[in-house]
Amino acid sequence: MLITLKEMLGEAQKNGYAVGAFNTNNMEIVQAIVESAEEERAPVILQASQGGLKYAGIQYIVAMVKAAAEQASVPVALHLDHGTSFEQIMQCIRHGFSSVMIDGSKLPLEENIALTARVVEAASAVGVSVEGELGKIGGTEDDITVDEKDALFTNPEEASLFVEKSGVDALAIAIGTAHGPYKGEPKLDFDRLGEIKKRVAIPLVLHGASGVPDASICRAIEMGICKINIDTDIRQAFARGVSRVLAETPQEYDPRKILGPAKVEMKEVIKTKMRLFKCSAKA
Numbered sequence: 001m002l003i004t005l006k007e008m009l010g011e012a013q014k015n016g017y018a019v020g021a022f023n024t025n026n027m028e029i030v031q032a033i034v035e036s037a038e039e040e041r042a043p044v045i046l047q048a049s050q051g052g053l054k055y056a057g058i059q060y061i062v063a064m065v066k067a068a069a070e071q072a073s074v075p076v077a078l079h080l081d082h083g084t085s086f087e088q089i090m091q092c093i094r095h096g097f098s099s100v101m102i103d104g105s106k107l108p109l110e111e112n113i114a115l116t117a118r119v120v121e122a123a124s125a126v127g128v129s130v131e132g133e134l135g136k137i138g139g140t141e142d143d144i145t146v147d148e149k150d151a152l153f154t155n156p157e158e159a160s161l162f163v164e165k166s167g168v169d170a171l172a173i174a175i176g177t178a179h180g181p182y183k184g185e186p187k188l189d190f191d192r193l194g195e196i197k198k199r200v201a202i203p204l205v206l207h208g209a210s211g212v213p214d215a216s217i218c219r220a221i222e223m224g225i226c227k228i229n230i231d232t233d234i235r236q237a238f239a240r241g242v243s244r245v246l247a248e249t250p251q252e253y254d255p256r257k258i259l260g261p262a263k264v265e266m267k268e269v270i271k272t273k274m275r276l277f278k279c280s281a282k283a
Contacts, residue, residue: 002066003075005099005227006129006169008043009203012226017278018206021045022270023081023231025052027064028259029238032266034068034076040271040280045099045227047079062096074283079131081229089119093128101131101172109134109158116166124167131205131227134162135174153192160199170203170227177208188216190223197224205229210236214276221278228277233269241265 012019022033024046037044046068048061056064062078069076079099080092089100102119104112116132123130135154154173163171173196176188196204203226209217210232217228241262245252252258274280 001076002069002078002096002098004127004129004169005045005077005079005131008045008075008077009170009226011043011282012279013203013224015282016221017282018221018226018228019043019045019279020270020273020277021047021079021081021205021227021229022234022273023047023049023052023229024061024065025055028263029234029266030064030068032234032263033270034072036267036270036274037074037076037283038072039267040274041074041283042274042279042281043075043077043283044274044279045077045079047081047101047229049081049231050084052081058091058095066096082133083119086115086118086122090122093123093126097128099129099131101133103133103172105133105135105172105174109162113162113165116162116168120167120169129169130167131170131172132162132166132168133172133174133207134159153189154196156192156195156199159196163200163202168202170205171200172205172207175206177206177212186212186216188212188220190219193220193223193225203227210234217276228273230270230273233273234266237265237269238262 008019024030024033033044033046046065065078077099078097080097080101082103083089083101084103089102092100100123102116104115120130135152153175175193176186204224205227206220206225207229209228210230242258245258245261
């Protein structure tokens with residue numbers, strides 16, 4: 001059974017850990033995420049981005065995650081990552097997502113608030129939780145690109161206003177992370193995080209956390225981050241597993257023997273992240 005983000009992050013906030021939100025695109029990734037959660041006894045969020053929905057189709061994503069969740073003994077949430085419109089949010093809710101993100105961060109503040117509040121009103125009526133975003137996170141998330149010079153950090157005072165007026169259950173903030181691989185070591189703005197935390201009572205979300213140093217992740221969790229998104233690290237692990245098989249046995253054509261090792265590689269990354277986020281043994 002799927003649970004909401006609000007329920008899951010409420011426990012994380014109360015007990016000082018973060019829940020990993022891992023992007024999925026196919027069956028092997030779904031299996032790797034849920035098997036890792038079972039083995040670590042960790043709550044887990046599986047999320048689908050624009051690219052994931054286009055690649056696999058919303059029906060396939062929902063069916064795979066629901067099948068995995070029904071067999072799981074740990075809490076599982078199915079979350080839309082970077083929803084772009086009210087219409088798409090409604091489609092995801094209708095198909096069974098337990099949580100959605102509406103990303104109005106490219107809009108002026110008042111328009112972002114209005115769009116997010118509209119989503120919250122509709123989603124909360126059917127028991128679905130909502131994540132909003134304030135500030136732009138650099139890099140590329142599937143088809144959505146934010147130029148580094150255009151990436152704006154979250155304003156703490158605007159964050160307080162945004163949360164109050166929109167009614168969101170969780171807030172994604174921009175404090176120095178980026179989507180995709182990093183060119184250098186990312187430097188998180190912990191002073192800004194501290195100021196936001198003083199003004200905002202709901203759980204805070206860190207996007208683009210693949211490649212962020214472990215020490216920075218730990219400090220961010222201590223300062224109030226409750227959900228951490230991981231995508232690039234999983235993709236790279238998948239590629240390593242497939243590449244190794246094809247390099248060692250180039251004549252191999254059985255997809256099970258090619259993708260099976262990729263799943264093992266992904267699980268190692270996911271379980272390591274769960275331990276880092278301190279959500280292991282919290283199910």
